Amino acid sequence: MPEETDVVVVGGGVAGLITARELGRKGLRVTVLEARDRLGGRVWTDHRLGRDLEIGGTWLHWVQPHAWAEVNRYGLEVTRGPRPEEAYWLAGDEVRTGTLDGFMELIDPGMRRLLEGTMHHIPRPDKPLSNPELASVDGFSVQDKLDELDLPVEEYRANEAAWVGHFNAPLGDGAFTSALRWTAATTGSWHLMHEASAVFRLASGTKSLVEAIVADTDAEIRTSTEVSRIEHDTDGAVVTTTGGERISARRVVLTLPQNLLGDLDVSPGLCAEKKAATAEGTASKGVKVWIRVRGPIKPFFAYSSASHPLSVVRTEFLGDDDAVLVSFGADASRISPHDRDAVAEALRVWRDDLEVLEVTGHDWMADPHSRETWLMQKPNQLTRYFAAQQRAEGVLHFAGSDYANVWAGFIDGAIESGHRVARDITTTLT
Ligand SMILES: Cc1cc2nc3c(=O)[nH]c(=O)nc-3n(C[C@H](O)[C@H](O)[C@H](O)COP(=O)(O)OP(=O)(O)OC[C@H]3O[C@@H](n4cnc5c(N)ncnc54)[C@H](O)[C@@H]3O)c2cc1C
Structure with a gap:
């Protein structure tokens, strides 16, 4: 029985x-x-590279009501990584150096135009199907919609890299409506959406x-x-x-x-x-990689483009003689989070002064209990x-x-x- x-x-x-x-x-x-x-x-918090690292989900925010209710319920401490002092991005083969605010200004026109219909298409994110005409945009990928904007190439690549960071996927595979749902959750503000999805984490x-x-x-x-x-x-x-x-x-x-x-x-x-x-x-089939580099370094943020194995990298922990970076790529089959040489090579798209000491991560795509x-x-x-x-x-x-x-x-x-x-x-x- x-x-x-x-x-x-x-x-x-x-x-x-x-x-x-x-x-x-x-x-x-x-x-x-x-x-x-x-x-x-x-x-999955796991102790690697000398720190407690989030191998999977990490960031949460007070505009996420259910997550924040748990933060309050259990009195959990929330913290953030170091504020970036430098930013790197690509303009064709050239590496641009500036500030994170400068990068945000660069992508702002594209973000605004891409997302201007957000609250029309998803007027109630808590009822994502409430617009009966949603099917008319659901057939588009986010790549389709970015391409329609006909942005100057530097802006285009920068927007693309930012969306790869969000989608963890090749942009041609990701639904435009997924971008709309994320932005509708912050009532149309792409800045707030960006912050909600990638800044604050649980200290413990x-x-x-x-x-x-x-x-x-x-x-x-x-x-x-x-x-x-x-x-x-x-x-x-x-x-x-x-x-x-x-x-x-x-x-x-x-x-x-x-x-x-x-x-x-x-x-x-x-x-x-x-x-x-x-x-x-x-659509998501990407990779998250943790990278320990020799320090000291200034905390930085870098975006490449969708075609690079790692599209986004940033400093998440700063030590006296090392730093730990977190990075994302669109396709886990293109780079292993355990291949130090490949990761070091991928970082060189922005800068060749970083000495990669160790790398780690998890292949969620190959994991039979997630496969995404x-x-x-x-x-x-x-x-x-x-x-x-x-x-x-x-x-x-x-x-x-x-x-x-x-x-x-x-x-x-x-x-x-x-x-x-x-x-x-x-x-x-x-
Ligand atoms: C790399 C990465 C980065 C992320 N970053 C963020 C972030 O910064 N912020 C954020 O909010 N979210 C993030 N997420 C997403 C977030 O972690 C997930 O959406 C959320 O944790 C999913 O929870 P769940 O319970 O729905 O699914 P899961 O956590 O997938 O739970 C399903 C459970 O079912 C188990 N299971 C599977 N098959 C079986 C079976 N046959 N029998 C018994 N058990 C089974 C699995 O082992 C698993 O424990 C990230 C995820 C990943 C992988």
Whole structure:
């Protein structure tokens, strides 16, 4: 006989843990099954290069209501990296040197023109499909829309690099509507969107958030427990793990990223839209690299272009005799976060005075428990699949940042989705 519980949550990332906490508060028995040997999923603070580094999700902001509510709830300290004193970008083969403000001024006209219709297309980011004509722009990639602007080449490359930083993807793969959703979340301000997505972080790491949620729930949490099969009917579901455990539950919450969800053996099968979204995959397929260089150096920020293996790099920690940089590229297959020589070569596009001591990161694309970094949709995925991706199927519910309304793809979105699903379940079960 399978063991019994009220709710099984598949996945112990932020969305799964929040769902478990909220359901437990309503008196429901919850079991969280997490495939990895650690909790947190795509947030992962790990001690490397002499610092606690965020291998996955990092930045959050007070305009992200769900994330900030957790910051307040647990009294977490928020900090930021050093303010850049220098900025580098490219004008053709020439490297330009200036200030971050100068770079922001350079991209401002392109950003404004690209995003001027944001609040028309996405008037309510909390209801991303509220404009019935959204499909008319959802077929475009962000590259299509940048190309339409016909910007001078220096501005074009600079805008491109900034968007690669946001999309973690080749821009031809990323939906223009994803850029609109991010900007609608800050009511049309690209400056605020930029700050919200890339400046402030938890001083004690995302692990402190994960630990605080875990300490705040009486859910049973099992790591190294991968779910392989779910059979469900109108009364409930039986969840089977690769280790052969079977757990019967009245409801099951799936928190798998878009790129994994359709691969799970679910009987009866998931709807066609969820499967199609998995089969197409997200746009994001990039890489995040941590780089320790010899110091002292001045904190800096650098943008190249979409065609370089690393498009964005900046100083995140400053020591007396070293500094740790964080960098992003559009395509994980082009550069390994463990290849010091390749990373050193990629940095030389801006400057040849940096001595790279060590590099690290994680290949999220190759990781069987994520196979993506953060959600950026492909063209048409928002209007074709999103509503169905959020929709429950009988006793199965779907949480996860990839299926959030406002800050989809962010830590905030993971929390939002956990609240939504917990509310839906408690409405029917308690
Ligand atoms: C490199 C990188 C940088 C990022 N930067 C930021 C940032 O700066 N700010 C920000 O807000 N967000 C950022 N994000 C995004 C953010 O981290 C994610 O959107 C968020 O953490 C996703 O949470 P989730 O719970 O929805 O999904 P996940 O964290 O992916 O959780 C899903 C869980 O399910 C588990 N799982 C998978 N398959 C199974 C199975 N078969 N059985 C059991 N368990 C399974 C996984 O191991 C995982 O723990 C970044 C992500 C990455 C990868």
